[in-house]
Amino acid sequence: MSPIEPSALESTPAVSLRDVGKSFGGKTVLASVSLDIAPGSVVALLGANGAGKSTLIKILSGVHPDHSGQVRVAGELAALQSPLAARQLGIQTVHQRIGEGIVPGLTVAENLVFEELAQQRGNPFLGGRRLLTRAREIQAALGLDWSDAVLRGDVTELGVSDRQLLILARALATRPRLLILDEPTSALSAAEAQRLFTLVERMRDDGIAVLYVSHRLGEIDALADRLVVLRDGRLTEDQAKPFDWDAALRAMLAQAQEATTARPVREGEPGEAHGNVALSLRGVRLFDGRAPLDLDLRAGEVTGVVGLLGAGKTELARGLFGAEPFTSGAVELDGKPYAPRRPGDAIRAGVHLVPEDRHADALVPGWSLAQNISLPFLKSLSRLGLVDTAKENALGRDIIGALGVVARDEHSTVEELSGGNQQKVVVGRWLAETPRVLILDEPFRGVDIGARRDIGRRARALAAEGAAVLVLSADVDEVLEVADRVVVLAAGEVHLDACGEDAQRDRVIQTISASV
Template sequence: MTESPPPVVEMRGISLAFPGVKALQDVDFRLFPGEVHALMGENGAGKSTLIKTLTGVHTPDSGSVLLAGDAVAFSSPGEAQQAGISTVYQEVNLCANLTVAENILLGREPRKFGGIDFRAMRAKAAEVLARIGVHIDPASVLESHPIAVQQLVAIARAIAVDCRVLVLDEPTSSLDAGEVAELFRIMRVLRDEGVAILFVSHFLDQIYEISDRMTVLRNGALVGEHLTAEMDRRALISAMIGRELGTLEAIEDASERRDASGPVLVHAEGLGRRGAIAPFDLDIRAGEVVGLAGLLGSGRTEMARLLFGADKADSGRLLVDGTPLHLRGPRSAIAAGIAFCSEDRKGEGLVADLSIRDNLVLAMQAARGWSRPVPRKVKDSLVEKYLAALDIRPANPDALVRTLSGGNQQKVLLARWLVTEPRLLILDEPTRGIDIGAKAQIQQLVTNLAAEGTAVLFISAELEEVVRIADRIVVLRDRHKIAELDGGASIDEVVGLIAGEQVAERTAS
């Protein structure tokens, strides 16, 4: 990477404040043609805000954006796209019911006699797909393809226009290893064509594999810009969180010292639901962390939802403290002391337009019924306690949850259940899409809860995390429970089971 070509994007002294929050403070950012540039930082560091300032969603309070040397001020993402800045977001923002070709060319369909020229549209779409080496039928309906392919279609849509800058905001969070490799291949193709790629990911391995240069933000301010090759991981992590990490090691120790031989709290017997998960047996003991490992779609979330009563089981039964529990819905599970943090924070977890305070007490309030409001004093002391305990920022109970960063939203959701003092806490992907600092805090919290006697069912796509934190690991494959391993299992063993190898010697009975 030489610095001879001028930067295609240059942002100078960008500052932006939201009510009560200084989101960006005097941030400089450069993006060169033909490079993959990683934007690094914890949640709430200002990554998304900076991207949205670049793509015209936000207008900066001060500072300037230069595109190929000319000052620009986009007032909408559409204008930014016309100028050659395309964005692909974490969640696929396409129309699932339209064809691949229609999605790629939506809003810029080739016209003929006042109508849409479908033949030309398919040809154009096929051409774009071929450019990134994706071979699917442009006339097929988008939702007939897996999420990973839909993501590639989103990229095809982004580059179908003359695209000089491609922004990829956490494109890999729902992809498996093979799909990530395919995405990286495409990114390299585009990079070699001279496209400047801005890449955001929480996976450090991916950053080091694909990026040429990185910019690190912390608390809305610029920490530094570095060539990836010159920045080692330890230095990067320190730069991102601004302190040395000792937390991860401490967690490992705790998991080894923990006594996980308490009484059986929850016992599932042949519990299952057709099309979701095959009947399974499962014991969860008080004070134990049970990890669920398996690929996306292996039935992890489905198992959790059955235990919580979010979906109704059509076979088997569930015993809590040895007493059968008839789960008619979440309310009966909550009454039995079971809590469930959904992986879909926005859709199934938080109430975005309500304040932190209201979100925090929602489950407690729901359990009490509408006629017995949680007294203001109790509310305030709970809110104060958990804002401090979980380090939720901003520490303003009246802030709307929608304005918080992903990691802080996750903490609010966790806090909502902690106030109900659950006996079994089911955490579905609690650390997905959040930064290292918040991740370590949540893992630490899980360890502490278990030490205090709470049972935790911990679901994560990151095997390393599951292996480190769990006393026992339940492995799922293709919607079947296939094994239980004790806490000393290695990642290799778990991977072997998931991959379908016969490693049965160490399975606990």
């Protein structure tokens, strides 16, 4: 890539997007996004899960070439048809999923010089001492000091943080025009993160544009020159420093007042006018080094937990479900000790979870709706070790009808359904047997407003039947629409537990803002 002339730095954006959009299966994920990223600037990209950040990153990285609108690089119209094409134009991406950036079976040195090996730049037979020398040069740019023994070792022997540093060092070796960092400190220690911050500042001084994606607002406040917010695929905020964090969080987490159907949460104190405590947590620590939390979930009450990515919502859900048991504290279910070591223990106790990632953790591709719905309850549907398919299909029909799932019939596969209807199937599964506690982790992600309201109504109906319902979401309005009570969680600690006027939108957002 040729050097950028100083005069060009002042007038020509490193990368420009004009009316960029992307849809999947008829669902709009990005809508007319226009954005200029100047050379020598750090632009922070914020957005809740499902806002469209990953899709935007993949468009710039050449993963999704079939988008609408235009992308220009250094003023020239760019066809980002592949990740290689994006890299050749000077766009380097360090993805959040570290496994996507390393090549198992190769050495650390070979991974450091992998792009040069793949493109056969210079000597296509680069190897031996020359490869090791080049690897040392690349790691030195990031201040790494791996020994030759480490460089010669298999890359899988590196820890998670070292793998992330390797990917970053490799990206910087090309001196990119735009460097995209997607949650770059998620696996780094404080010292390693500080090293990254110093490097980002040096890149900015060298004229490199940086798109910095992070949920850690303190990092953004320290590093970024500008922040933009995505919500539901649209840019809703664009600020220069100094940042107005209340406005940024409102743009990211809350719908406009006139657009929301959120009802006020009920009046009174948390737990007041509802049933007995169904689930009680005392001294449970979600993250090492953070204060333990106490929390009661009452029968007949919907408790909404709001928090940004990294707040501890999923850790709380998975701990209660036995998927990742808590390492400290005590939990009681209906006054008796409750310590599930696996999800089966939780299911038998009547604690059900709708997980955050329905594709990875809840649905079996190729299986019918009836089979997916009945999966956790095969014992009650079986006789002499054989599933009674008539009962299974009847159960599938019942759940499809109860939640209004749009499908051909119970024999349809999950792949035939829209995202919202897939989510209804996952929720419906846990309605096959009345739960004592129902945990919904980001239940409205990727679903339309109709599906969102159907799921919310069913959650409230279950609470009315005596269940304790826990809804975890990064979206303030989603929680306000369904919850009796709102809890703000940040870094594994409770910062607000309120009802009624004490849990209005502004206070919830201000609490989130003050806790990051």
